[in-house]
Amino acid sequence: MRTEKGMQIFFEIHSGLPREGPGDSRSTKRAFALLSDLPPEPHVLDIGCGPGMQTLDLARLTRGQIVALDNHQPFLDELSARARRAGLGSRVQAIYGDMEDLPFPRASFDLIWAEGSIYIFGFEKGLRAWKTLLRAGGYLAVKAGGAGERYVLIIQRTR
Numbered sequence: 001m002r003t004e005k006g007m008q009i010f011f012e013i014h015s016g017l018p019r020e021g022p023g024d025s026r027s028t029k030r031a032f033a034l035l036s037d038l039p040p041e042p043h044v045l046d047i048g049c050g051p052g053m054q055t056l057d058l059a060r061l062t063r064g065q066i067v068a069l070d071n072h073q074p075f076l077d078e079l080s081a082r083a084r085r086a087g088l089g090s091r092v093q094a095i096y097g098d099m100e101d102l103p104f105p106r107a108s109f110d111l112i113w114a115e116g117s118i119y120i121f122g123f124e125k126g127l128r129a130w131k132t133l134l135r136a137g138g139y140l141a142v143k144a145g146g147a148g149e150r151y152v153l154i155i156q157r158t159r
């Protein structure tokens with residue numbers, strides 16, 4: 001059961017970790033290489049960014065602006081501090097929000113990235129809702145999988 005104390009312990013254990021799920025910079029880079037024809041300065045949204053290892057990787061892999069969204073403020077503070085230290089602070093915006101009620105107009109992004117977070121919303125509901133935020137030709141890249149399952153990366157492109 002998700003008690004307040006349980007959540008406090010969960011976040012205490014998770015505090016200061018580089019990331020909140022499987023993966024590494026190499027796999028982010030490999031996945032990103034599959035996205036052809038992105039604009040040189042894409043507008044990117046990272047949903048459920050956690051402390052933001054992949055957010056910073058995306059900022060290094062593009063010259064665009066990255067919006068990173070999470071509903072746990074300490075993760076966002078960690079990400080902002082890491083971005084500043086890496087000299088990426090001007091291109092990474094960490095914002096507090098709910099993935100199920102995103103505060104962006106339709107067709108705002110060239111790329112939506114979600115590692116290990118879409119399951120929280122529900123896979124199908126997430127795809128349907130988030131797709132509306134993509135510009136024509138934009139990409140939705142999600143890493144999905146549950147406990148004990150293989151993680152898979154799914155990339156979908158809008159027409």
Ligand SMILES: C[S@@+](CC[C@H](N)C(=O)[O-])C[C@H]1O[C@@H](n2cnc3c(N)ncnc32)[C@H](O)[C@@H]1O
Binds near residue numbers: 075100
């Ligand atoms: C498994 S972690 C993945 C974090 C990061 N993408 C990674 O791979 O390291 C899931 C993240 O989703 C965030 N989260 C949970 N529910 C959320 C919600 N409703 N809206 C936004 N973020 C949420 C959590 O705080 C956590 O950072």
